[in-house]
Amino acid sequence: DVKVTQSSRYLVKRTGEKVFLECVQDMDHENMFWYRQDPGLGLRLIYFSYDVKMKEKGDIPEGYSVSREKKERFSLILESASTNQTSMYLCASSLFQEQFFGPGTRLTVL
Amino acid sequence: DQQVKQNSPSLSVQEGRISILNCDYTNSMFDYFLWYKKYPAEGPTFLISISSIKDKNEDGRFTVFLNKSAKHLSLHIVPSQPGDSAVYFCAATSGTYKYIFGTGTRLKVLA
Numbered sequence: 069d070v071k072v073t074q075s076s077r078y079l080v081k082r083t084g085e086k087v088f089l090e091c092v093q094d095m096d097h098e099n100m101f102w103y104r105q106d107p108g109l110g111l112r113l114i115y116f117s118y119d120v121k122m123k124e125k126g127d128i129p130e131g132y133s134v135s136r137e138k139k140e141r142f143s144l145i146l147e148s149a150s151t152n153q154t155s156m157y158l159c160a161s162s163l164f165q166e167q168f169f170g171p172g173t174r175l176t177v178l
Numbered sequence: 179d180q181q182v183k184q185n186s187p188s189l190s191v192q193e194g195r196i197s198i199l200n201c202d203y204t205n206s207m208f209d210y211f212l213w214y215k216k217y218p219a220e221g222p223t224f225l226i227s228i229s230s231i232k233d234k235n236e237d238g239r240f241t242v243f244l245n246k247s248a249k250h251l252s253l254h255i256v257p258s259q260p261g262d263s264a265v266y267f268c269a270a271t272s273g274t275y276k277y278i279f280g281t282g283t284r285l286k287v288l289a
Binding site: 072077099101103108109110111112113116118124126158160162165166167168169170171172 | 184187210212214219220221222223224227267269271275276277279280281282
């Protein structure tokens, strides 16, 4: 079974803090994704990566950056957290079309 | 511009009856469609998919229908069970890494 793990289930940060969200997958998948899920807006793609050190912007990259130094690990960075980044963050990985999701990190920015 | 739309935010169905969840899309370049199920406090899990070369795909109680001319797909669950209560997302891709997700439909199956 594919396993995608995220470093925290719940996180509370203050405005202006730098936040790191970590994601690890154990199936040697090439592709990894970061989404945020907000009520009424579904899942929106922030960034994705199709190989180590390769990344592409999704639909809402502003205020975020990513890092993929190893194939199994994809990190999402909020350089200076703001209250409008309070959300559920979901990481996913895929080899072909089907994406496998982690359990999500609910981030609250105060 | 919402390329994938799920116009019903919620749906209630009696146990044992059919649940029909709908999804519309606008981009004719989409060639692969997926349905995901999401329970509270969990990540979405893959349910079923369909390629644009097909009009139907079946997996146990779940069937997805694709009507390309109408740019419409639907997920049928027969019979519906209380454990099917979840949020269902449809997603579409045009052969790239990028998936477009709908806003989700919350299904409640009443015992």
